[in-house]
Amino acid sequence: MALEMGRVEMWVCAKAFSSxxxxxxxxxxxxLAHDAYYDVxxxxxxxxxxVSRVTGxxxxxxxxxxxxxxxxxxxxxxxxxxxxxxxxxxGVPPGRGLGSSGATAAATVKAIELLLGKxxxxxxxxxxxxxxxRAATGSAHADNVAASYLGGLVMVMYNPxxxxxxxxxxxxxxxxxxxFDVPEGKTGQARRVLPxxxxxxxxxxxxxxxxxxxxxxxxxxxxxxxxxxxxxxxVTPARSKLIPCYNEVYKAAKDAGxxxxxxxxxxxxxxxxxxxxSAKAVIEKWKSCxxxxxxxxxxxAKGASATTPPHV
Amino acid sequence: MALEMGRVEMWVCAKAFSSxxxxxxxxxxxxLAHDAYYDVxxxxxxxxxxVSRVTGxxxxxxxxxxxxxxxxxxxxxxxxxxxxxxxxxxGVPPGRGLGSSGATAAATVKAIELLLGKxxxxxxxxxxxxxxxRAATGSAHADNVAASYLGGLVMVMYNPxxxxxxxxxxxxxxxxxxxFDVPEGKTGQARRVLPxxxxxxxxxxxxxxxxxxxxxxxxxxxxxxxxxxxxxxxVTPARSKLIPCYNEVYKAAKDAGxxxxxxxxxxxxxxxxxxxxSAKAVIEKWKSCxxxxxxxxxxxAKGASATTPPHV
Numbered sequence: 001m002a003l004e005m006g007r008v009e010m011w012v013c014a015k016a017f018s019s020x021x022x023x024x025x026x027x028x029x030x031x032l033a034h035d036a037y038y039d040v041x042x043x044x045x046x047x048x049x050x051v052s053r054v055t056g057x058x059x060x061x062x063x064x065x066x067x068x069x070x071x072x073x074x075x076x077x078x079x080x081x082x083x084x085x086x087x088x089x090x091g092v093p094p095g096r097g098l099g100s101s102g103a104t105a106a107a108t109v110k111a112i113e114l115l116l117g118k119x120x121x122x123x124x125x126x127x128x129x130x131x132x133x134r135a136a137t138g139s140a141h142a143d144n145v146a147a148s149y150l151g152g153l154v155m156v157m158y159n160p161x162x163x164x165x166x167x168x169x170x171x172x173x174x175x176x177x178x179x180f181d182v183p184e185g186k187t188g189q190a191r192r193v194l195p196x197x198x199x200x201x202x203x204x205x206x207x208x209x210x211x212x213x214x215x216x217x218x219x220x221x222x223x224x225x226x227x228x229x230x231x232x233x234x235v236t237p238a239r240s241k242l243i244p245c246y247n248e249v250y251k252a253a254k255d256a257g258x259x260x261x262x263x264x265x266x267x268x269x270x271x272x273x274x275x276x277x278s279a280k281a282v283i284e285k286w287k288s289c290x291x292x293x294x295x296x297x298x299x300x301a302k303g304a305s306a307t308t309p310p311h312v
Numbered sequence: 313m314a315l316e317m318g319r320v321e322m323w324v325c326a327k328a329f330s331s332x333x334x335x336x337x338x339x340x341x342x343x344l345a346h347d348a349y350y351d352v353x354x355x356x357x358x359x360x361x362x363v364s365r366v367t368g369x370x371x372x373x374x375x376x377x378x379x380x381x382x383x384x385x386x387x388x389x390x391x392x393x394x395x396x397x398x399x400x401x402x403g404v405p406p407g408r409g410l411g412s413s414g415a416t417a418a419a420t421v422k423a424i425e426l427l428l429g430k431x432x433x434x435x436x437x438x439x440x441x442x443x444x445x446r447a448a449t450g451s452a453h454a455d456n457v458a459a460s461y462l463g464g465l466v467m468v469m470y471n472p473x474x475x476x477x478x479x480x481x482x483x484x485x486x487x488x489x490x491x492f493d494v495p496e497g498k499t500g501q502a503r504r505v506l507p508x509x510x511x512x513x514x515x516x517x518x519x520x521x522x523x524x525x526x527x528x529x530x531x532x533x534x535x536x537x538x539x540x541x542x543x544x545x546x547v548t549p550a551r552s553k554l555i556p557c558y559n560e561v562y563k564a565a566k567d568a569g570x571x572x573x574x575x576x577x578x579x580x581x582x583x584x585x586x587x588x589x590s591a592k593a594v595i596e597k598w599k600s601c602x603x604x605x606x607x608x609x610x611x612x613a614k615g616a617s618a619t620t621p622p623h624v
Binding site for chain 1: 337339467470474476478506507508509515516517518521522524526536539
């Protein structure tokens, strides 16, 4: 019995933070990790790869959990002919535009790296984690996973996937989340509302907007950042229609002094560059529309890293 | 007589360098000043604003010279109820995609600031210089003037115009120029060949490309810079058709080891991230197409600054 106990593998765990993708004009390219929420994923060696346990603040399915696809891609990248048993401790609310599946995938990749004592090239690691995104949303876009895996501000290039860590800007902002029921396949819907084509002049606006966001964050220039965050004539206007009372909420935040407001990822959460006064105005406005909402003041988060197993 | 001689105003002169706009995916947004060529513009007080003298390597008209519009906008911005006599010493070849009119406009603005001993806010200065661009090309795009005025790597936002100096990256590259006759209104033509709309997926590519160009330049990461410079599925392919033998020239440069090739501004000059071997291959290839061409190895240039009157 004692001998058998000795053979039980220990859980090896990693923590990965939530993130906001797009940041206005940086559609599918930019993302920022923040300390609003985090997932912990623990793994141990196993014959096959499966999720044995889900705990934490939010329920997600064990079957088809995107940790599985991320884990399989990671094991393959590491040349490991084995499986892992996975424990997902869910802290990032799913379906709110906060990179929930991305955090799971990033934590899964990092936990397996730690378990095997091997580090992947960041591009390979993010590609593996993006396979989790493909399982979760049908497209292997890598902005959220790159942010949760690398931390800070990141950019992504595709075909082939290449991620660039752009630094850990010192910025405080508000993440506000409405808790109305979102439909199944929300991210897919949020992609379908986008136009297939954009005008050349909108392209120019978005290019300079994305550059302004990055430069504003790097400099800590909130005025430049604010202008950049709102230089999106394409994605934010289209997606704002999926968020109840978005225009009223936007106006309430600006009236309360916010420098900029935009959608976090595919929504419905929003990012507010402003203080708690504007956050409270947003929550009030959503309430008056019949929608419960909450906010967190957040800072930029580090990348996925080792942690201890959660207390449950 | 001695008294009258004493009343002759002295020329006050400023120098501004050539520039390459766009840098691949940064259409109408990014530009880089370089030391391939420069203009000197001298001014002195006068009742009305006019160009009295044109010297230098290239001929440009006195009537309707874009220095006049830039000077008038500058004087108005400075609240100066006067005119200036202008001497344009032309060193940047016109019509080659090297920001020739932008260099004239930037030097004009700076020379008037020096003449009056007053400095403009950079955004106001570039807006004044861009009025020169409107006179020269029909559109007040400000990328070239911003680069020539501020120096280094710049980005531009429009409505309202805001320029951001992104630094003075240490990078060497080749500017190669074919000397075939370009049509009148070449820049306008180079704008008309562009599509009115681009796909959302091309937008994503160009956004990340522009970010990669800036980050690559800032880091001195030539691999990232090279990837960024060529991430333009829209503007460069359309405009390359206006440049004889572009595809052959592109291939010759890459075969000779260049990391990246793209069009400088509206063309026909090209930028090569590579050494003199690739430059020579380009010149040879253009020659075999019956086109005279030349190249310069360049570095990033400073902004417009005071200088002495040219020796002529």
